[in-house]
Amino acid sequence: xxxxxxxxxxxxxxxxxxxxxxxxxxxxxxxxxxxxxxxxxxxxxxxxxxxxxxxxxxxxxxxxxxxxxxxxxx
Numbered sequence: 001x002x003x004x005x006x007x008x009x010x011x012x013x014x015x016x017x018x019x020x021x022x023x024x025x026x027x028x029x030x031x032x033x034x035x036x037x038x039x040x041x042x043x044x045x046x047x048x049x050x051x052x053x054x055x056x057x058x059x060x061x062x063x064x065x066x067x068x069x070x071x072x073x074x
Contacts, residue, residue, distance in 0.1 A: 009036035018042035019055050027059075 013030065017023040023042075030037055044052045 005034045005036065008034040010038050012039040012041065013037065014041045014043070016043045019044055019059050024059055 008030065015023055015026060018027050019042075027040060027042065030040060042056070044055050046052055047055065050058070
């Protein structure tokens with residue numbers, strides 16, 4: 001049985017609800033525990049007067065620490 005880090009090595013992961021409570025926990029855990037994950041794609045929508053970029057920025061300031069975050073508008 002592979003460890004979680006081994007399972008996600010080289011894989012891309014799509015996360016919906018990434019700015020919610022469980023989404024933040026999942027993103028942080030994957031970034032911290034799975035250094036070989038290829039990419040995390042997060043689906044974020046504007047909400048409560050905040051743009052997608054503002055919501056992601058707030059999430060990254062909170063507890064999630066990433067060396068590199070790319071935000072793409074669709």
